[in-house]
Each structure stands twice: as structure tokens, then as C-alpha cells.
Amino acid sequence: MTPNLTYVIVVGVLVAAGVTLLLERSLTRVLMGVILLGNGANLLLLTGGRAGGAPIVGTTDPEQMSDPLPQAMILTAIVITLGMTAFLLALAYRSWHLNGHDEVQDDVEDRRIMDLAIRDEGPGTADTEGGTGDGDDDGPVGGARPGADVVEAGRPG
């Protein structure tokens, strides 16, 4: 089997455009990227089977038929893309409804950890060695001498 150069080029362009959009922050753009990428992937699958007549017995001679297997796979992929498009659209709308835009924001928790790492704060630094300040009141806890301050006073009774 020889590759069809047209398909190869179309696949490349669809994927390139799709990925460029996928890396944007606007959910609508991301969604369009997903659709273009999906089309590119479908064509990539199609490249794997030969072209020919419609794979319908009686209409086309089996020798002349296009390969039906990639087509069955692509057909399910097309419809799945529809479901995904609907879901992402709903997500974009909801984001707009709540935040007034449809941009994918950075995760706040992750940013906080990044800031800790940059400022050299948080667990494992010198100032927090005695624990991470979880708010109890049983006095200072020294790090160096175990036991000296960890023995409770017993339970009278």
C-alpha cells in the first residue's frame, strides 16, 4: 500500500491547527481545537485503509471496496466527538455564566504550592521544623531532644 499524500498533508494541517487552538485558554477555542484534531485523527485512521467503492455488498465488487474496518471505528469516533462537543460547550457556557468568561483558569491550590516553593516556605524549612502550626496548645515542641518534652504528666486517678 502506498500513502496518499493529500491525506497526509490534510492530517498534518488539521492537527497543527487543532493543537494551536487546544493550547489556548478560551474554552470555545479549545473546543474548536478538539473538533479539528478529531477530524485530523479520523483522517489518520482512514489513511490506514485503502480507498475504493462503498463497502456495500452487491453494490461494489469486494475487490474494489474501500476498507470497512477503519470506517466503523471512525463512525463511532465522530459521534463521540459530538457528545464531547456538547459537554465542552455546556462547560464553556457554565463558566461564562459563573465567571463572566470562558477561560480555563490556573488551579489556585497549585499556584499556592508554587509560591511556597519559590519563597522557600512551607513544610521542611527551618522555621517550621517543629510542626506545621496546626493549632494546638500543648506547649512548645523541640525538635532536637525527643522524649524530654513528649512525656505526658500521667493520669491521676
Added chain:
Amino acid sequence: MLALVAVHALTAVIAPALVRLWGRNALYPVALAPGATLIWALSHTTGVRDGAPVVETVPWVPQLGLELAFRMGTLSWLMVVLVGGVGALVLAYSARYFRTDDPGLGRFAAVFVAFAGAMLGLVVADDLLLLYVFWELTTVFSYLLIGSDPAKRASRRAAMQALLVTTLGGLAMLAGFVMLGRHAGSFRWSEIAGNLPGGGYLTVAVVLILLGALSKSAIFPFSFWLPGAMAAPTPVSAYLHAAAMVKGGVFLVALLGPVLAEVTPWRPVLLTAGLITMFLGGWTALRQTDLKLLLAYGTVSQLGLLMVILGAGTRDTALAGAAMVLAHALFKATLFLTVGVIDHATGTRDLRQLSGLARRAPALAVVAGLAAASMAGLPPMAGFVAKEAAVDALLHGGGPDLLVLAGVVLGSALTVAYTLRFLWGAFARKPDVAPAEVAPVSWPFLTPAAALAVAGVAAGLLAPAVDRLLAPYADRFPGAAPGYHLALWHGLTPALGLSVLAVAGGAGLFHLLRRRERVSATLRLPFDSATGYTRVVGAVDRLAVELTGATQRGSLPFYLGVILVVLVLLPGGALLIGAPWPQRFHVWDTPLQGVAAAVVIVSAVLAARARRRLTAMILVGVAGYGTALLFILHGAPDLALTQFLVETVTIVMFVLVLRRLPVRFSERPIRSSRRGRVAIGVAVGAVTAGMAYVAAGSRQAIPVSVGFPDEAVSYGGGKNIVNVALVDIRAWDTMGEIAVLVVAATGVASLIFRRSGDLHRRADIPGGGRAESTRPRWLTTGATTRAQSVVLQVVTRLLFHAIVLFSIYLLFSGHNAPGGGFAAGLVAGLALAVRYLAGGRTELNGAAPVDAGVVLGAGLFVAVGTGVGAMLLGGEFLQSAVLDLHLPVLGHVHFVTSVFFDVGVYLIVVGLVLDILRSLGAEMDRQSETEDAETRERELV
């Protein structure tokens, strides 16, 4: 033995209820579980002594060769007696130590007895993996016991420290066990012991196993966790840190010693670590002012001594070691219990505040004195017998043994010194301290300690009997001749002389340090492994923060970019280096493909550059239609049909949502980052194109689908191969896919119908779920209500039924011609979409007065039902059958059961589109109307 472990587990479950019922007295019945263990072990004494171990095997996971294999030989017998006996006595003691209204008492009782059960399992397990399971169970339960006061940070920290250290060792040990098991072909120690193949792996395995044993027994460099664990209540310290848990490591060394002692790292590691621990612990004990901590460091020291003696690995040292395990459990548990009594009677454990206790509580002093004498190794106590044996055994060894002997004698002197410090601190009258106020000590409180102390004396007096009981273990060492025997009096031997020397030295040291209390208090060891622990834990925490900060950026484009760059670099690099680039290719199958391709390429590139949402959407749609064109030219009519329909539905959806979104995309990204995106996009596109080129050109095998045409007709009963593939050949795949569609539809509905935090039922919303009329009328074309194009509404109403009919035709003809459930469902969905676009949600409800969820559910039900029906009729799931019927009027009917499956697919696709129209259409209308109304109201006000 399994039954005994089960009894412990059961007792642990009911213990909290018992405590609620009877208060602290409930601990007496709870003590029956370990008590029963003791009695059971004692009843097997004769058999075990005569060399007949108790064996019990219950299949567990036969496929993995795992079984619950238990075996009680001499060593296990000794441990079972200690675990059961000390456990029962400590529980009885706890019944007076705690107050009835202690809030954590139920939990304590449960965890304590569960711990005793785990410890029992640990010492009788024959299978090493089973031993590991019990080992970790003791770790977990000890964590709970040490942290029994979760409100105290010190208690939490100590518990976590013990957990981390012992689990780390446990994991290393597991790796060692697996190595042993893999090489010996069995995990049963009784089988491994007989035929362990030698080799380099053995060294690694021994080191790993020793890591586990040393960390469990708080041996240097892991010794710091044990004093910290003194945050636990005193009964816990007495049991876990004297008789049970810390003995786990000692037990393991004793168990494996007869076989592994000859492996190179065994002796050096154990002797070095043991001696260091012995000195560090003993020396630190001399500086303590808290009686409990003094004992804790003493325990560390004694554990080191035990490791040294057992690590020496000869017949006589093993005998001495076993005797030492017995003696240590008895005297150390006693001493801890007496500290608890002192604490309760006087309210303090600080030896600087205690004075004259011997006179005020003589019984207590006697009990403590007996145990202390055993600890110091004075006759006629068990401790003396064991130490004599150890010294004698080492005396008869070679050069290194003599060095170890010197260490042991020095350690014994330290032991004598801190024993004296304990006795003096607790009981002596100090001239400058006021005599302590002593509350009366009830006899049930003191009895357990007294019983243990008496047992220590008895074991010493009955040394020859103990010798007969323990000798079978020692005789397991290879080449062992019955040599040394445990006895109180061996005559005037060098060993006795060394004992006297140790006692005298210890007494001297004690007096020396007492005079110079201040000096000893300021003496510090040059290093501290606890600091090391803090540093390591801190470093791990820090690493986690830095690593998370560096990799977990929280930015979606960043993550995607990383993944895509890897795709470009690795598969792309492989493509460049090693791909078999095909030399032959064809430009197109037909020049028309070139035209369609140009359409797709131009619209895709423009779509990526578009700034308006609508423009981008239209361009993406054009690219999709162009792809459909390519499908036609390829010879794939089903694909083309579906692609056209999906593209159209997608455009409808976009239009519905874009009504509400801003016209333009938000702020253009900065140019440099945009360049980066394009660069990644182009690179990924190039790699994908390269893959397509190489993959298509490398194909040599005959396609799987070569037989499809014949099979489609003969088995599937259809001529359209793609459709038969969907509903028959690859029906499972389709089943999964329609399930995904249902999930997506549900997701869409939940995202849109969710308002202000609560989820309304769609049926409750007027016009949202069902038609307003009470009696649903299907496919109606009632009065037009909204100010919309009447012409459009009338036309769509005229066309609507025809389109629906056409969709049904597509559905049933799909088996033999282009069409099928997907395409048909999309056509019907478009019919609904047109009705909605023309007349809004009233029109939609008139056309389909049913909840989308019902349609989706019905579709899934039909599809799954088809599959199950085939199974009920004796076929496989989703197997189809061809039926040829002769009906009176219709004549010959050719019918394939997989059409039902396709009906299910049809319904699901219709349901999906209906769901989209209801959510992205009708519900969004309603929300915007509500908002507009609110705005108007506000303006009016």
C-alpha cells in the same frame, strides 16, 4: 492458632461495648483473650519441649500459594507465653490504672487486645508473608496506642515517628523476605530453613531484613522513636515497649539466626549496632530525671544487649539470648507498671521530687526491688542466670567475641548504674526533698506487677527447668553440641568474676555520677539520630513542595504543552532516526480529493487565526464538511452521511451557546506565547503527518476486514458492511460508545440545569422537561405562540413529519444501504432542532413531550436488552440472528435481530440531541429571560 487470633479480633470488636457496659472493670473480661493464649501455650509445653512443634495450615489464596501457615516451636512458644501472660496482666493492671470515665478507654481496650492478637500472629506465623502482615498490623496498632491522646501534639508526633520508622524498616524487610522466598521457592520459614541456596542475593536480603528488625526493636540508628513513644499511657509502654512490639525485631533475629547467622553481614551489623545502642541507651538513661524515660532508655540499652547476644549466633549465646528475652520481659514490664503505680500514688514521676517512698509504700518497693535486681543481674534472679550464660558463652568464643564480651561487661556496669539510679530516685530518702505524699495503693493495682516480679524470681530459681524448655531452640544452631546449661550456680567461674566486676563497676559509676549530678546533666552525646530523622522528614517534605511546585503548575496549556512536546521529541525523534520512509506514494486517488483537501486546509488555518467566535465556528464547520467530502471520495458513504449530520448538529449547538457568549474571543494572548503555541502546533502536525505517511506506507499485512463482506452477509444478515460491523462484528465497541453518549448527555444537563447551587428536577420546571399540557400529544403542530417567522414555523411543521419518517427509513434500511442508527438518530434530532429554532421551546415540547432522560434510558434499555435477549436464547451477548418470516399480508419478511440494537442506538442519539436542545436551548432561553426580567424590574424600581 488462627482461632486464638480470631478470638482477639472478636474481643477487640466487642471491647468498646463492654467498656460502655461495665466501665474499667470490662478490662478484666477483655484480659481473658491473652489469658487464654497463655493457657493454650502452657498446655502445649511438653510437646514443644520434646521437639514436636504445633503446626496449623489453612489455605488462603491457593492460586498464589498463600496459606495461613502457623507453627509454634520453642522460640514461638516462649514468645506466646510472654505475649499472652504479660498481655493479660497488663490489661488487668489497666483496669485499675484508668478511670471509668476516661473517654478513650473503649478504644484503648479494643486496640490493645487487637495489638495482642497481631503480636500473637507475628510470633506463630510460619509463612514469612503472613509474618509481615502481622508485623505491619502491630505497627498500625502501636501507632494508635501511642497516639491514644490525639489532642496532644507530642502524642501525635511520637506516634507518627514510630509509624514512619517502623514501616520503613518493615518495607525493607518485606523486600528481603521476597528475595528469600523467590530463591528458596517457598515462603514457609520451616521449609526455607532447610534448603536456602547461597549467593550474593543473600547478603542484600539479610541487610534488608535486619533493617526491619533493627527499626522495630529501636536499635541504633533507629532508637530515637522509642523514648518518644513514652507519650503513650504507662500500660502501653509496659506491654509494647517491654514485652511485645520491640521484641518483634529481637524475635525475628532469634528466629532467623540459626540459618542466617553465617551470612556475612549478619554478625558485624548486629554486634556493632547492638553495642552502640547498648552504650547510648545506658548512658542516656543515667541522665534522666523522669522515671519512665529512664526505663525507656534502659529498654533501648537492653534491646541492644539482646541484639548483641542473639547476633553472636552460636548455640550457647542463643540459649543465653532466649533466657534474656524471658528475663527482660518480666523485669521491664514490672518496672514500668510500678512507675505507673508511683505516678498515680504520688502524682509525679520526677525522681527529684520523690523521697522516702520505700518507707511509705514498702510492698511497692519490694516488687520494684525484685525486678531491679533481675535487671542488674543479681542472683537469684532470671536476669542473673541469663547474663551468666551470655558472659560464659562469649568467654568461650574467639577473638571478636572477647571484644564483644568487654562491651557486654561494660554495658552491664551501665545497667547496674541506672538500675541503682532508678531505685534511689524512686524510693530513697533524699535529705533535701520533702517526703512524698503517697495515696494508698489498692492490691488489684499492684498484683499484676507483683506477679511478674515473682515470675522473674521463679525463673531464676528454676533455671534448670527453664534450660530444658529453651534448649531445643538453641540446639537448632548447626553443629551445636549440648554445652552450656542455665543454672544459678556454676561454681567460681570467670563469668561469675566478670559479673561481680560489672556490679561493682556499676555501683561505683552510680555514686560517682550522683556526686556530680550537674556534670552528668550537661553531658551531651556528640550526635543524635532524632535530629537526623527530623532532617530527613523535613527534606522529604521540602522535596515534595519543590517538585510539586516545579511540575504541578496548575495551568492546562502548560500540561498539554509538556505532553505534546514529549510527543514531538520521542515518537518524532524515533520517526526521524529509524522510520522506514516509503519511497513510493500517490498524490491522490482522484484530483477531487485535492480540491476537498484545499477547502479543509484553508478553513482550518483560518479558523485557528479567527478572532470572532462565529467566524471561527463557521470555518471549523467548513473544515468538517470538507472532511465529509473526503469521506465520500474515499468510498465511505456512511461516514460522509454521519459527518455531515454531526457537523450540522454541532453548528446548531454552537449557535445556541454563542448567543450568550461575547462576539470576540477575550484578550489576545501575548505574541511570544502565541508563537510558542503555533510552533508546538506545527511540530505536532508535522510529526502526525510523518506518522501517517510512514504507517500507511509500511502496511504489508492483509487487512482484517478482508473477510468482512462474506461474514456480513452470512452471519450479520446485512449488506452494508460498516453498519453490520457496528451492530454485530464490533457491537461491544458500539455498546461502550452509546454509554459514553448517555454520560455526556447527563453531564450537559447537569451543567446547565444546575442553578445557584441546587439541582432542580427538570420535570419541575415549567416547560423545561415536559409539555405544559397534562395529556402529552406527540408530534403536535399547535398554535404558534411567539413572535417569530410564521412562514418558517409553518414550513418546518410541514416538513417535520416527513423528516422523522425519513429517519425511520434510514434506521431500518441502514443494514443494507447507507444509514443506520447513528445517522437516523441525527436526522430525527435535526428535525427537532429545526422545530426548536423556528418556534422556541414550546415548539420543541410540542414535538417531543418527553424527558430526554427517558429517551436515553429507553435507548440504553433496548440496546442492552437485545444483548441480554440473545444470551437468554442461548447465544452470546449481542449475537444476532436472521429471521425469515412469512406473514399473511406483508408476505416474506427478512429480519435481523441486530436491528433492535440499532433502534437502541437511534433512541440514544435522539435523546442526546433532545437533551442538548433542552439544555443549551430551552433552559438557556429561560435563564436569560429570567435575568432580563430581573434587570427590567431593577430598572423600574
